[in-house]
Amino acid sequence: MMEKKIAIDSLNMNYGSFRAIEDVTLDILSRHITALIGPSGCGKSTLIRCLNRMNDLIDGVRVEGRVLLDGDNIYEPTYDAITLRRRVGMVFQRPNPFPKSIYENVAYGPKLTGMRGKDELDYIVEESLKKAALWDEVKTNLRESGLNLSGGQQQRLCIARVIAVQPEVILFDEPCSAIDPVATQLIEDLMAELKKNYTIVIVTHNMQQAARISDYTAFMLVERQGEPGRMIEYGDTNAMFTNPKDERTERYITGRFG
Amino acid sequence: MSKKESNGKLRQIFSASRSEFLVRIPLFLCAFLAFFSVLLIFLFILKESIPAISCLGLRNLFFSTTWRPNVSNPRAGSYGMLAFLSGTLMTTFFAMIIGAPLGIGTAIFIDQVAPPKIREITRRGIELLAGIPSVIIGWFGLTLLVPFLAHITGSSGYGIAPASLVLAIMVLPTITTLGTEGLKAVPAELKEASVAMGATRWQTIYKIIIPAAKESLIVSTILGMGRAIGETMAVQMVIGNARQLAFSPLERTSTLTSRIVTDMGEATSVFRSALYAQALALLILAMCLILLVRFVTRSREVTT
Numbered sequence: 001m002m003e004k005k006i007a008i009d010s011l012n013m014n015y016g017s018f019r020a021i022e023d024v025t026l027d028i029l030s031r032h033i034t035a036l037i038g039p040s041g042c043g044k045s046t047l048i049r050c051l052n053r054m055n056d057l058i059d060g061v062r063v064e065g066r067v068l069l070d071g072d073n074i075y076e077p078t079y080d081a082i083t084l085r086r087r088v089g090m091v092f093q094r095p096n097p098f099p100k101s102i103y104e105n106v107a108y109g110p111k112l113t114g115m116r117g118k119d120e121l122d123y124i125v126e127e128s129l130k131k132a133a134l135w136d137e138v139k140t141n142l143r144e145s146g147l148n149l150s151g152g153q154q155q156r157l158c159i160a161r162v163i164a165v166q167p168e169v170i171l172f173d174e175p176c177s178a179i180d181p182v183a184t185q186l187i188e189d190l191m192a193e194l195k196k197n198y199t200i201v202i203v204t205h206n207m208q209q210a211a212r213i214s215d216y217t218a219f220m221l222v223e224r225q226g227e228p229g230r231m232i233e234y235g236d237t238n239a240m241f242t243n244p245k246d247e248r249t250e251r252y253i254t255g256r257f258g
Numbered sequence: 259m260s261k262k263e264s265n266g267k268l269r270q271i272f273s274a275s276r277s278e279f280l281v282r283i284p285l286f287l288c289a290f291l292a293f294f295s296v297l298l299i300f301l302f303i304l305k306e307s308i309p310a311i312s313c314l315g316l317r318n319l320f321f322s323t324t325w326r327p328n329v330s331n332p333r334a335g336s337y338g339m340l341a342f343l344s345g346t347l348m349t350t351f352f353a354m355i356i357g358a359p360l361g362i363g364t365a366i367f368i369d370q371v372a373p374p375k376i377r378e379i380t381r382r383g384i385e386l387l388a389g390i391p392s393v394i395i396g397w398f399g400l401t402l403l404v405p406f407l408a409h410i411t412g413s414s415g416y417g418i419a420p421a422s423l424v425l426a427i428m429v430l431p432t433i434t435t436l437g438t439e440g441l442k443a444v445p446a447e448l449k450e451a452s453v454a455m456g457a458t459r460w461q462t463i464y465k466i467i468i469p470a471a472k473e474s475l476i477v478s479t480i481l482g483m484g485r486a487i488g489e490t491m492a493v494q495m496v497i498g499n500a501r502q503l504a505f506s507p508l509e510r511t512s513t514l515t516s517r518i519v520t521d522m523g524e525a526t527s528v529f530r531s532a533l534y535a536q537a538l539a540l541l542i543l544a545m546c547l548i549l550l551v552r553f554v555t556r557s558r559e560v561t562t
Contacts, residue, residue, distance in 0.1 A: 054450065054453070096447035096450070096451045098451065108452075108465070109456065112457050161451075
């Protein structure tokens with residue numbers, strides 16, 4: 001079942017007069033993990049934020065090209081960004097639970113769409129926390145603040161919060177860069193589990209992580225200072241890490257720069 | 259800070275190298291002067307109000323609404339300040355009812371909604387408002403608000419209503435400026451998280467940003483209240499300066515501050531001391547507000 005979930009087509013993205021990424025074309029397959037790798041500043045975070053239109057929040061951003069979600073261009077003026085973000089959830093670099101209880105963090109998304117019934121909410125909160133492998137650790141203290149959890153637990157709470165909205169795609173923007181190796185291991189296991197039901201895109205600066213968990217990898221690079229980030233190579237993760245086609249990819253993954 | 263620590267700090271201030279010493283001493287003196295003036299003012303006002311307290315008693319002074327000063331024989335007059343205390347509390351209350359939502363609304367507009375250009379214009383406007391001398395705002399109240407209220411209500415137009423309106427304008431800069439700072443301090447990550455979950459801008463503001471900035475918004479309101487309680491000139495121009503307790507917002511009355519400036523020219527002896535007792539009441543109100551601010555900000559330190 002190799003259907004395309006997201007198709008990025010000749011995408012350019014500009015901050016004012018500065019072009020951050022140029023001419024990115026990339027297919028993201030349903031129920032697989034696609035990793036975006038590359039050195040800092042190569043535009044990989046910018047690219048992932050184009051997929052749920054988070055860049056809309058920044059003044060002066062201009063996007064050219066198309067991003068198709070199940071065939072519909074999300075940059076059509078008539079496309080509703082709110083609906084889009086419910087279908088394409090996001091987990092951020094630094095765990096960012098709301099300063100609310102664990103329960104309220106997870107119930108936040110469903111409540112936004114008007115869900116009020118206590119039984120219904122209880123069920124969603126429990127299911128989401130289970131899917132995020134956090135339920136057993138927090139089931140007795142759901143009313144405690146999400147901020148009292150450890151960094152790794154906070155990140156899994158953020159994942160549960162996204163799952164509660166029942167998205168189709170989950171974007172991970174360097175989800176493990178602020179947490180310890182043991183917690184990282186847990187989150188990687190979790191992603192492997194989640195890909196059975198969700199399409200996953202992950203930005204990571206950690207090549208080993210990309211090699212461990214992803215099915216497909218895209219390598220991005222800014223070749224000269226001031227130029228936009230471009231996609232250098234995209235393909236099956238194993239193939240790319242064992243036998244990269246582009247010489248620049250090879251130099252990056254063998255650790256010669258970046 | 260424990261006593262030991264503060265002694266250590268003091269020693270540090272005086273034991274530094276000479277150039278350090280030359281910088282530290284003036285700074286230390288500035289800080290000391292500020293503290294010392296507050297103490298001096300408080301003690302002075304306390305001392306000046308003692309004759310009234312001992313001559314009239316706390317009850318006749320603070321809890322009576324009869325204010326009938328006798329200029330030629332001050333000891334024969336009555337000096338109950340309750341009507342003016344009530345005037346101060348009522349004008350402040352109504353000013354906050356109007357000014358706080360307006361100020362916080364403006365702060366939310368500036369920080370969360372306005373596009374950059376309009377944000378700048380609004381912010382400049384609020385800064386300008388802060389710079390307008392109170393006599394001008396009072397004059398505006400006197401020539402526009404008072405006749406307008408008289409016209410639509412059939413009363414004199416003077417009283418708590420115009421005073422509250424004038425004060426509502428005057429507390430705006432305080433509430434808006436501090437409120438904007440508080441909203442700005444909410445981590446951008448929280449806003450992002452909410453938007454990424456499919457929340458609309460309003461849902462994000464209402465459910466995430468305002469709760470996260472709650473304490474600063476409360477503090478900005480309390481400090482605005484401090485401004486309203488202390489404002490004198492503009493209030494005196496529109497409140498009617500009657501010596502009676504007002505039962506409706508459209509009756510002439512006085513506030514503590516407006517009564518002090520109205521009467522201080524002719525007051526001697528106990529009369530004068532009774533005015534100082536009003537100043538004392540005002541000072542205690544202001545201090546309560548500052549304690550309230552400390553209480554609110556302390557509870558924030560504990561929760562985060």
